[in-house]
Amino acid sequence: MITLMPTLTLPLNADLRVLPADAQAYLQGVVIATEHLTKRYPGVTALDGLTVDVGDGVTGLVGANGAGKSTLIKILLGLTDATSGSARILGRDIQDDGAALRSRVGYMPEHDCLPGDVSATELVVHLARMSGLPSDAARERAADTLRHVGLYEERYRPIGGYSTGMKQRVKLAQALVHDPDVVFLDEPTNGLDPVGRDEMLALVRRIYDDFGISVLVTSHLLGELERICDHVVIIDAGVLLRSSSVADFTRSSAQLAVEVAKDADAAAQAMTSAGLRVARDGQLLVVGVDGDETYDLVRDVIADGAFGLVRLEARRHHISEVFDEEAADVAV
Numbered sequence: 001m002i003t004l005m006p007t008l009t010l011p012l013n014a015d016l017r018v019l020p021a022d023a024q025a026y027l028q029g030v031v032i033a034t035e036h037l038t039k040r041y042p043g044v045t046a047l048d049g050l051t052v053d054v055g056d057g058v059t060g061l062v063g064a065n066g067a068g069k070s071t072l073i074k075i076l077l078g079l080t081d082a083t084s085g086s087a088r089i090l091g092r093d094i095q096d097d098g099a100a101l102r103s104r105v106g107y108m109p110e111h112d113c114l115p116g117d118v119s120a121t122e123l124v125v126h127l128a129r130m131s132g133l134p135s136d137a138a139r140e141r142a143a144d145t146l147r148h149v150g151l152y153e154e155r156y157r158p159i160g161g162y163s164t165g166m167k168q169r170v171k172l173a174q175a176l177v178h179d180p181d182v183v184f185l186d187e188p189t190n191g192l193d194p195v196g197r198d199e200m201l202a203l204v205r206r207i208y209d210d211f212g213i214s215v216l217v218t219s220h221l222l223g224e225l226e227r228i229c230d231h232v233v234i235i236d237a238g239v240l241l242r243s244s245s246v247a248d249f250t251r252s253s254a255q256l257a258v259e260v261a262k263d264a265d266a267a268a269q270a271m272t273s274a275g276l277r278v279a280r281d282g283q284l285l286v287v288g289v290d291g292d293e294t295y296d297l298v299r300d301v302i303a304d305g306a307f308g309l310v311r312l313e314a315r316r317h318h319i320s321e322v323f324d325e326e327a328a329d330v331a332v
Protein backbone atom coordinates (compact mmCIF):
# COMPACT_ATOMS: atom_id res chain seq x y z
CA MET A 1 0.00 0.00 0.00
CA ILE A 2 1.12 3.56 -0.61
CA THR A 3 -0.18 6.71 0.97
CA LEU A 4 -0.72 9.53 -1.47
CA MET A 5 -2.20 12.52 0.25
CA PRO A 6 -3.11 12.59 3.95
CA THR A 7 -6.39 10.73 3.51
CA LEU A 8 -5.91 8.69 0.38
CA THR A 9 -4.55 5.15 0.45
CA LEU A 10 -4.27 2.95 -2.63
CA PRO A 11 -3.14 -0.56 -3.48
CA LEU A 12 0.22 -0.46 -5.28
CA ASN A 13 -1.10 -1.95 -8.51
CA ALA A 14 -4.35 0.01 -8.56
CA ASP A 15 -5.87 0.48 -12.01
CA LEU A 16 -5.49 4.20 -12.72
CA ARG A 17 -8.56 4.26 -14.93
CA VAL A 18 -10.90 3.45 -12.04
CA LEU A 19 -9.33 5.83 -9.51
CA PRO A 20 -10.93 9.19 -8.76
CA ALA A 21 -9.57 11.85 -11.11
CA ASP A 22 -7.98 13.60 -8.13
CA ALA A 23 -5.94 10.54 -7.22
CA GLN A 24 -4.87 9.92 -10.81
CA ALA A 25 -3.56 13.44 -11.08
CA TYR A 26 -1.47 13.09 -7.93
CA LEU A 27 -0.11 9.73 -9.03
CA GLN A 28 0.92 11.10 -12.38
CA GLY A 29 2.28 14.34 -10.90
CA VAL A 30 0.05 16.53 -13.06
CA VAL A 31 -1.15 19.58 -11.16
CA ILE A 32 -2.70 21.55 -14.03
CA ALA A 33 -3.80 20.20 -17.42
CA THR A 34 -5.35 22.31 -20.17
CA GLU A 35 -6.82 21.00 -23.43
CA HIS A 36 -7.34 23.20 -26.46
CA LEU A 37 -8.00 26.13 -24.15
CA THR A 38 -9.08 29.18 -26.14
CA LYS A 39 -10.12 32.65 -25.01
CA ARG A 40 -11.32 35.25 -27.49
CA TYR A 41 -11.96 38.85 -26.59
CA PRO A 42 -13.45 41.11 -29.24
CA GLY A 43 -10.65 41.51 -31.77
CA VAL A 44 -8.08 39.55 -29.73
CA THR A 45 -7.42 35.86 -29.27
CA ALA A 46 -5.72 35.82 -25.87
CA LEU A 47 -5.34 32.01 -25.74
CA ASP A 48 -5.36 29.94 -28.89
CA GLY A 49 -5.93 26.20 -28.36
CA LEU A 50 -3.48 25.87 -25.48
CA THR A 51 -2.82 22.26 -24.47
CA VAL A 52 -0.24 21.86 -21.74
CA ASP A 53 0.43 19.88 -18.56
CA VAL A 54 2.01 21.48 -15.52
CA GLY A 55 3.56 19.13 -12.98
CA ASP A 56 4.52 19.23 -9.34
CA GLY A 57 7.17 21.76 -8.25
CA VAL A 58 7.83 25.32 -9.44
CA THR A 59 6.75 26.05 -13.01
CA GLY A 60 7.46 29.29 -14.79
CA LEU A 61 4.89 30.59 -17.26
CA VAL A 62 6.83 32.92 -19.54
CA GLY A 63 5.71 35.19 -22.33
CA ALA A 64 5.93 38.78 -23.50
CA ASN A 65 3.38 41.33 -22.34
CA GLY A 66 0.03 40.35 -23.83
CA ALA A 67 1.06 36.70 -24.43
CA GLY A 68 -1.93 35.42 -22.45
CA LYS A 69 -0.39 34.55 -19.06
CA SER A 70 -2.89 36.41 -16.89
CA THR A 71 -5.76 35.19 -19.04
CA LEU A 72 -4.73 31.58 -18.42
CA ILE A 73 -4.56 32.14 -14.67
CA LYS A 74 -7.92 33.92 -14.63
CA ILE A 75 -9.55 31.03 -16.50
CA LEU A 76 -8.00 28.50 -14.12
CA LEU A 77 -9.33 30.49 -11.18
CA GLY A 78 -12.81 30.75 -12.66
CA LEU A 79 -12.56 34.55 -12.86
CA THR A 80 -13.32 34.44 -16.57
CA ASP A 81 -14.71 31.68 -18.79
CA ALA A 82 -12.81 30.07 -21.65
CA THR A 83 -14.39 30.45 -25.07
CA SER A 84 -13.69 26.75 -25.68
CA GLY A 85 -11.51 23.94 -24.38
CA SER A 86 -11.16 22.60 -20.86
CA ALA A 87 -8.80 22.59 -17.90
CA ARG A 88 -8.25 20.51 -14.79
CA ILE A 89 -6.47 21.40 -11.58
CA LEU A 90 -5.42 18.55 -9.27
CA GLY A 91 -7.44 16.30 -11.51
CA ARG A 92 -10.68 18.27 -11.11
CA ASP A 93 -12.47 20.02 -13.92
CA ILE A 94 -12.46 23.78 -13.33
CA GLN A 95 -16.05 24.12 -14.56
CA ASP A 96 -17.56 21.25 -12.57
CA ASP A 97 -15.48 21.57 -9.40
CA GLY A 98 -14.67 25.28 -9.31
CA ALA A 99 -16.02 25.86 -5.82
CA ALA A 100 -14.16 22.90 -4.30
CA LEU A 101 -10.97 23.90 -6.09
CA ARG A 102 -10.97 27.43 -4.74
CA SER A 103 -10.11 26.21 -1.23
CA ARG A 104 -7.07 24.38 -2.63
CA VAL A 105 -5.69 27.15 -4.80
CA GLY A 106 -3.96 30.41 -3.83
CA TYR A 107 -3.64 33.47 -6.07
CA MET A 108 -1.31 36.44 -6.02
CA PRO A 109 -2.68 38.96 -8.55
CA GLU A 110 -0.41 41.07 -10.71
CA HIS A 111 -1.76 44.51 -9.94
CA ASP A 112 -1.86 46.44 -6.70
CA CYS A 113 -5.21 45.58 -5.16
CA LEU A 114 -4.56 46.05 -1.43
CA PRO A 115 -6.63 48.34 0.81
CA GLY A 116 -4.38 51.11 2.13
CA ASP A 117 -6.08 51.69 5.46
CA VAL A 118 -5.72 48.30 7.14
CA SER A 119 -2.60 46.54 8.37
CA ALA A 120 -1.13 43.43 6.74
CA THR A 121 -2.12 41.43 9.82
CA GLU A 122 -5.75 42.61 9.69
CA LEU A 123 -6.01 41.86 5.97
CA VAL A 124 -4.39 38.43 6.04
CA VAL A 125 -6.34 37.34 9.16
CA HIS A 126 -9.55 38.51 7.48
CA LEU A 127 -8.81 36.51 4.32
CA ALA A 128 -7.85 33.46 6.39
CA ARG A 129 -11.22 33.75 8.18
CA MET A 130 -12.98 34.04 4.81
CA SER A 131 -11.31 30.84 3.70
CA GLY A 132 -12.97 29.09 6.62
CA LEU A 133 -10.35 29.05 9.38
CA PRO A 134 -11.57 29.63 12.96
CA SER A 135 -10.45 32.89 14.57
CA ASP A 136 -7.47 31.57 16.59
CA ALA A 137 -6.18 29.40 13.73
CA ALA A 138 -6.55 32.33 11.31
CA ARG A 139 -4.44 34.57 13.58
CA GLU A 140 -1.81 31.90 13.99
CA ARG A 141 -1.64 31.09 10.26
CA ALA A 142 -1.53 34.80 9.35
CA ALA A 143 1.37 35.42 11.75
CA ASP A 144 3.28 32.40 10.42
CA THR A 145 2.69 33.35 6.80
CA LEU A 146 3.66 36.99 7.27
CA ARG A 147 6.83 35.87 9.05
CA HIS A 148 7.56 33.50 6.18
CA VAL A 149 7.37 36.33 3.64
CA GLY A 150 9.62 38.52 5.79
CA LEU A 151 7.16 41.01 7.28
CA TYR A 152 7.78 41.53 10.99
CA GLU A 153 6.88 44.62 13.07
CA GLU A 154 5.69 46.42 9.92
CA ARG A 155 2.78 44.02 9.70
CA TYR A 156 0.85 46.14 12.22
CA ARG A 157 1.16 49.34 10.14
CA PRO A 158 -1.39 50.41 7.49
CA ILE A 159 -0.55 48.91 4.09
CA GLY A 160 -0.91 52.36 2.46
CA GLY A 161 2.54 53.29 3.81
CA TYR A 162 4.28 50.16 2.52
CA SER A 163 6.95 50.02 -0.19
CA THR A 164 6.23 48.07 -3.40
CA GLY A 165 8.30 45.16 -2.09
CA MET A 166 6.32 45.02 1.17
CA LYS A 167 3.03 45.12 -0.75
CA GLN A 168 4.18 42.24 -2.95
CA ARG A 169 4.94 40.27 0.23
CA VAL A 170 1.46 40.93 1.62
CA LYS A 171 -0.05 39.71 -1.66
CA LEU A 172 2.09 36.59 -1.41
CA ALA A 173 1.10 35.99 2.23
CA GLN A 174 -2.63 36.18 1.47
CA ALA A 175 -2.14 33.63 -1.34
CA LEU A 176 -0.60 31.16 1.12
CA VAL A 177 -2.53 31.72 4.33
CA HIS A 178 -5.14 29.00 3.76
CA ASP A 179 -2.44 26.39 3.05
CA PRO A 180 -3.36 25.66 -0.58
CA ASP A 181 -2.00 22.77 -2.69
CA VAL A 182 -1.10 25.04 -5.59
CA VAL A 183 -0.53 28.80 -5.95
CA PHE A 184 -0.67 31.04 -9.00
CA LEU A 185 1.71 33.99 -8.74
CA ASP A 186 1.18 36.61 -11.43
CA GLU A 187 4.39 38.62 -12.00
CA PRO A 188 5.51 38.61 -8.33
CA THR A 189 8.70 40.52 -9.14
CA ASN A 190 6.87 43.39 -10.85
CA GLY A 191 8.17 46.79 -9.77
CA LEU A 192 10.95 45.41 -7.57
CA ASP A 193 14.59 46.50 -7.64
CA PRO A 194 17.27 43.83 -8.27
CA VAL A 195 17.71 42.99 -4.58
CA GLY A 196 13.94 42.84 -4.07
CA ARG A 197 13.64 40.59 -7.13
CA ASP A 198 16.22 38.15 -5.79
CA GLU A 199 14.50 38.05 -2.40
CA MET A 200 11.08 37.47 -3.96
CA LEU A 201 12.40 34.73 -6.24
CA ALA A 202 13.99 32.98 -3.25
CA LEU A 203 10.68 33.19 -1.39
CA VAL A 204 8.84 31.70 -4.37
CA ARG A 205 11.25 28.76 -4.51
CA ARG A 206 10.78 28.15 -0.76
CA ILE A 207 7.00 27.85 -1.18
CA TYR A 208 7.61 24.47 -2.76
CA ASP A 209 10.79 23.48 -0.94
CA ASP A 210 9.49 24.28 2.56
CA PHE A 211 5.76 23.62 2.24
CA GLY A 212 5.39 21.33 -0.79
CA ILE A 213 2.94 23.77 -2.41
CA SER A 214 3.19 23.64 -6.20
CA VAL A 215 3.73 27.00 -7.86
CA LEU A 216 2.80 28.43 -11.25
CA VAL A 217 4.65 31.75 -11.50
CA THR A 218 4.50 34.15 -14.44
CA SER A 219 7.08 36.56 -15.74
CA HIS A 220 8.03 38.17 -19.02
CA LEU A 221 11.66 37.56 -18.05
CA LEU A 222 12.80 34.04 -18.85
CA GLY A 223 16.20 34.68 -17.29
CA GLU A 224 14.84 35.30 -13.82
CA LEU A 225 12.47 32.33 -13.79
CA GLU A 226 14.98 29.74 -14.94
CA ARG A 227 16.92 30.29 -11.72
CA ILE A 228 14.11 29.02 -9.52
CA CYS A 229 11.93 26.83 -11.74
CA ASP A 230 11.89 23.08 -12.30
CA HIS A 231 9.93 23.50 -15.50
CA VAL A 232 9.13 26.32 -17.92
CA VAL A 233 6.14 26.85 -20.20
CA ILE A 234 6.63 29.51 -22.87
CA ILE A 235 3.66 31.04 -24.65
CA ASP A 236 3.40 33.66 -27.34
CA ALA A 237 0.18 35.27 -28.58
CA GLY A 238 -1.77 32.58 -26.71
CA VAL A 239 0.08 29.70 -28.40
CA LEU A 240 2.38 27.21 -26.67
CA LEU A 241 5.95 27.64 -27.90
CA ARG A 242 7.64 25.20 -25.58
CA SER A 243 7.11 23.28 -22.35
CA SER A 244 9.99 21.37 -20.79
CA SER A 245 12.01 20.91 -17.66
CA VAL A 246 14.81 23.42 -17.15
CA ALA A 247 17.31 20.54 -17.36
CA ASP A 248 15.92 19.33 -20.72
CA PHE A 249 15.86 22.83 -22.07
CA THR A 250 19.58 23.27 -21.63
CA ARG A 251 20.74 19.66 -22.09
CA SER A 252 20.81 20.00 -25.86
CA SER A 253 22.96 23.08 -25.48
CA ALA A 254 25.73 21.47 -23.43
CA GLN A 255 29.18 22.50 -24.56
CA LEU A 256 32.79 21.86 -23.62
CA ALA A 257 35.16 24.77 -23.26
CA VAL A 258 38.63 23.51 -24.18
CA GLU A 259 41.91 25.37 -23.72
CA VAL A 260 45.03 23.95 -25.34
CA ALA A 261 48.67 24.90 -24.71
CA LYS A 262 49.53 25.60 -28.38
CA ASP A 263 48.23 25.71 -31.96
CA ALA A 264 44.59 26.37 -31.08
CA ASP A 265 43.71 26.87 -34.77
CA ALA A 266 45.23 23.54 -35.73
CA ALA A 267 43.49 21.88 -32.79
CA ALA A 268 40.16 23.33 -33.94
CA GLN A 269 40.77 22.02 -37.44
CA ALA A 270 41.70 18.57 -36.17
CA MET A 271 38.53 18.47 -34.04
CA THR A 272 36.38 19.51 -37.00
CA SER A 273 38.00 16.79 -39.13
CA ALA A 274 37.14 14.31 -36.36
CA GLY A 275 33.48 15.28 -36.75
CA LEU A 276 33.17 17.63 -33.77
CA ARG A 277 31.26 20.94 -33.83
CA VAL A 278 33.84 23.56 -32.85
CA ALA A 279 33.71 27.35 -32.47
CA ARG A 280 36.33 29.80 -31.20
CA ASP A 281 35.66 31.98 -28.17
CA GLY A 282 38.86 34.00 -27.78
CA GLN A 283 41.54 31.54 -26.71
CA LEU A 284 38.96 28.84 -25.98
CA LEU A 285 37.63 26.16 -28.31
CA VAL A 286 33.94 25.62 -27.67
CA VAL A 287 32.87 22.10 -28.62
CA GLY A 288 29.22 20.99 -28.90
CA VAL A 289 28.50 17.89 -26.81
CA ASP A 290 26.58 15.21 -28.73
CA GLY A 291 27.00 12.47 -26.15
CA ASP A 292 29.69 10.83 -24.00
CA GLU A 293 31.76 10.06 -27.10
CA THR A 294 32.45 13.80 -27.52
CA TYR A 295 34.67 13.72 -24.42
CA ASP A 296 36.66 10.75 -25.79
CA LEU A 297 37.07 12.38 -29.19
CA VAL A 298 38.30 15.66 -27.72
CA ARG A 299 40.81 13.80 -25.54
CA ASP A 300 42.08 11.71 -28.49
CA VAL A 301 42.44 14.67 -30.86
CA ILE A 302 44.42 16.65 -28.30
CA ALA A 303 46.65 13.70 -27.44
CA ASP A 304 47.25 12.72 -31.09
CA GLY A 305 48.16 16.29 -32.10
CA ALA A 306 50.17 16.91 -28.89
CA PHE A 307 48.31 20.21 -28.43
CA GLY A 308 48.57 20.03 -24.63
CA LEU A 309 45.36 20.16 -22.65
CA VAL A 310 45.26 23.11 -20.25
CA ARG A 311 41.57 23.17 -19.32
CA LEU A 312 38.40 21.24 -20.18
CA GLU A 313 35.18 22.57 -18.71
CA ALA A 314 31.49 21.74 -19.18
CA ARG A 315 29.31 24.70 -20.06
CA ARG A 316 25.57 25.10 -20.26
CA HIS A 317 23.64 27.90 -21.90
CA HIS A 318 21.01 29.77 -19.96
CA ILE A 319 17.51 28.98 -21.18
CA SER A 320 17.12 32.54 -22.38
CA GLU A 321 20.13 32.12 -24.72
CA VAL A 322 18.79 28.80 -26.06
CA PHE A 323 15.37 30.30 -26.54
CA ASP A 324 16.74 33.40 -28.27
CA GLU A 325 18.58 31.10 -30.69
CA GLU A 326 15.48 28.97 -31.30
CA ALA A 327 13.34 32.08 -31.81
CA ALA A 328 15.94 33.39 -34.27
CA ASP A 329 15.81 30.06 -36.15
CA VAL A 330 12.04 30.31 -36.35
CA ALA A 331 12.25 33.88 -37.64
CA VAL A 332 14.72 32.95 -40.41
Ligand SMILES: Nc1ncnc2c1ncn2[C@@H]1O[C@H](COP(=O)(O)OP(=O)(O)OP(=O)(O)O)[C@@H](O)[C@H]1O
Pocket residue numbers: 041042044045046063064065066067068069070071072
Ligand atom coordinates in the same frame (compact mmCIF):
# COMPACT_ATOMS: atom_id res chain seq x y z
N1 LIG B 1 -10.78 41.91 -20.49
C1 LIG B 1 -10.16 41.98 -21.67
N2 LIG B 1 -10.79 42.49 -22.74
C2 LIG B 1 -10.19 42.55 -23.95
N3 LIG B 1 -8.93 42.11 -24.18
C3 LIG B 1 -8.25 41.60 -23.14
C4 LIG B 1 -8.83 41.51 -21.84
N4 LIG B 1 -7.90 40.94 -21.01
C5 LIG B 1 -6.81 40.70 -21.76
N5 LIG B 1 -7.02 41.10 -23.03
C6 LIG B 1 -6.06 40.96 -24.15
O1 LIG B 1 -5.68 39.61 -24.23
C7 LIG B 1 -4.29 39.50 -24.54
C8 LIG B 1 -3.60 38.70 -23.45
O2 LIG B 1 -3.61 39.48 -22.24
P1 LIG B 1 -3.01 38.94 -20.87
O3 LIG B 1 -3.27 40.00 -19.84
O4 LIG B 1 -3.48 37.58 -20.62
O5 LIG B 1 -1.44 38.89 -21.22
P2 LIG B 1 -0.21 38.71 -20.26
O6 LIG B 1 0.68 37.71 -20.90
O7 LIG B 1 -0.65 38.44 -18.88
O8 LIG B 1 0.50 40.10 -20.34
P3 LIG B 1 0.67 41.23 -19.21
O9 LIG B 1 1.79 40.78 -18.37
O10 LIG B 1 0.96 42.46 -20.00
O11 LIG B 1 -0.65 41.29 -18.47
C9 LIG B 1 -3.78 40.91 -24.67
O12 LIG B 1 -3.79 41.26 -26.04
C10 LIG B 1 -4.78 41.73 -23.90
O13 LIG B 1 -4.87 43.04 -24.42
